[in-house]
Amino acid sequence: MQSPITTTITATIQNSNLTPSFPPKFPLNPLRLRPEFLNRRSSTNMASSSTSFGRFKMNSKLDNNSDGFLTISEYAGKGGVDVGDDLVVLFSHLEYAFKRIAALVASPANSSLGRTSGGGEDVSSGRDKPKPLDTVSNEIILSSLRKSGKVAVMASEEDDAPTWIADDAPFVVVTDPLDGSRNIDASIPTGTIFGIYNRLVELDSLPVDEKAMLNSLQSGSRLIAAGYVLYSSATIICTTFGSGSHAFTLDHSTGDFVLTHPNIKIPPRGQIYSVNDARYFDWPEGLRRYIDTIRQGKGKFPKKYSARYICSLVADLHRTLMYGGVAMNPRDHLRLVYEANPLSFVVEQAGGKGSDGKNRILSIQPVKLHQRLPLFLGSPDDIEELESYGDVQQTVNPGYDV
Numbered sequence: 503m504q505s506p507i508t509t510t511i512t513a514t515i516q517n518s519n520l521t522p523s524f525p526p527k528f529p530l531n532p533l534r535l536r537p538e539f540l541n542r543r544s545s546t547n548m549a550s551s552s553t554s555f556g557r558f559k560m561n562s563k564l565d566n567n568s569d570g571f572l573t574i575s576e577y578a579g580k581g582g583v584d585v586g587d588d589l590v591v592l593f594s595h596l597e598y599a600f601k602r603i604a605a606l607v608a609s610p611a612n613s614s615l616g617r618t619s620g621g622g623e624d625v626s627s628g629r630d631k632p633k634p635l636d637t638v639s640n641e642i643i644l645s646s647l648r649k650s651g652k653v654a655v656m657a658s659e660e661d662d663a664p665t666w667i668a669d670d671a672p673f674v675v676v677t678d679p680l681d682g683s684r685n686i687d688a689s690i691p692t693g694t695i696f697g698i699y700n701r702l703v704e705l706d707s708l709p710v711d712e713k714a715m716l717n718s719l720q721s722g723s724r725l726i727a728a729g730y731v732l733y734s735s736a737t738i739i740c741t742t743f744g745s746g747s748h749a750f751t752l753d754h755s756t757g758d759f760v761l762t763h764p765n766i767k768i769p770p771r772g773q774i775y776s777v778n779d780a781r782y783f784d785w786p787e788g789l790r791r792y793i794d795t796i797r798q799g800k801g802k803f804p805k806k807y808s809a810r811y812i813c814s815l816v817a818d819l820h821r822t823l824m825y826g827g828v829a830m831n832p833r834d835h836l837r838l839v840y841e842a843n844p845l846s847f848v849v850e851q852a853g854g855k856g857s858d859g860k861n862r863i864l865s866i867q868p869v870k871l872h873q874r875l876p877l878f879l880g881s882p883d884d885i886e887e888l889e890s891y892g893d894v895q896q897t898v899n900p901g902y903d904v
């Protein structure tokens with residue numbers, strides 16, 4: 503049964519008549535873009551016929567790209583899936599922010615920036631105290647969103663409340679600016695997670711705080727784009743506009759993110775599970791049985807599973823998308839709005855599943871901005887098998903030092 507708050511928010515959001523923001527209200531103005539954002543390759547040799555593809559029209563130009571390197575702007579723009587100029591501009595600004603964060607986490611200064619200021623949890627907000635690196639990444643993203651002119655409100659894992667940016671801008675952005683930063687001193691991979699919604703124009707007349715909150719609490723099923731950025735041996739943006747998931751790798755020689763993994767398909771089943779299994783004795787019976795079964799090769803897949811756990815959600819998920827299997831955090835730790843929803847959208851678009859152990863993540867209506875939940879992401883056959891054990895959510899959550 504839904505709580506009164508859930509019912510109110512669900513009703514408000516469901517009753518709102520979403521007005522698509524495509525086509526854009528004003529055209530792309532290249533003068534607003536930094537030179538590095540401009541496409542460097544000629545597209546004159548591309549064919550121009552188009553076919554329907556997911557939510558957006560896709561031109562066959564994509565198939566005929568002569569040099570084989572497609573930037574995100576080319577992929578998403580008129581020569582590609584044509585998501586609309588507003589979203590292309592927003593992505594250009596996001597890319598710039600991601601490049602700045604990639605440079606930041608790789609910088610010799612990151613060791614001091616990565617140290618926790620005070621540590622522990624902020625009791626009033628129930629969130630972890632931000633570290634300087636998290637804070638700087640947050641500021642970098644906010645600055646890019648402001649400059650894009652395309653974002654009405656940003657909700658960040660680093661902020662107590664959403665930040666209202668511009669009344670008329672078409673999009674709402676939710677983000678975890680730097681996930682996995684507790685590992686930064688050891689140069690472990692980190693990541694940024696982001697989701698993009700249309701602004702709910704029906705809420706425009708509400709007070710700013712209220713419309714900022716309700717716009718940010720949209721259900722994950724309303725995402726129009728989402729993705730993550732992996733800062734590792736390569737810097738990779740894996741993103742979806744609702745028509746498949748695609749990964750773009752930063753080419754340091756040109757400064758472009760170029761399409762390296764089109765239409766990622768997660769294997770229907772993997773042979774790897776990813777979890778912090780030092781928590782085994784805090785797990786419920788069902789989860790213990792599931793892990794014991796697959797590591798002995800006694801599950802539906804008759805091979806022994808291997809374990810991998812980086813403790814950096816984006817990195818653990820990226821490996822899972824590539825090789826299959828399941829990446830999980832069974833305790834109430836990861837955030838629905840900033841982490842679970844955007845990542846589930848990417849995983850579903852790659853043919854996988856995102857679950858809290860019982861329900862599809864994208865069907866859960868957020869009721870609180872910083873709402874936490876158990877998260878299971880991965881291959882469809884693995885997630886279904888895991889869910890069949892019923893009791894997989896860790897309710898004992900004593901707080902762990904590392």
Ligand SMILES: O=P(O)(O)OC[C@H]1O[C@](O)(COP(=O)(O)O)[C@@H](O)[C@@H]1O
Pocket residue numbers: 630681682683684778813814815816831833835902904
């Ligand atoms: O301590 P656990 O339960 O293994 O959680 C690890 C997870 O926490 C995260 O570090 C995110 O938590 P924070 O936002 O508190 O850093 C993920 O990157 C990682 O997957």
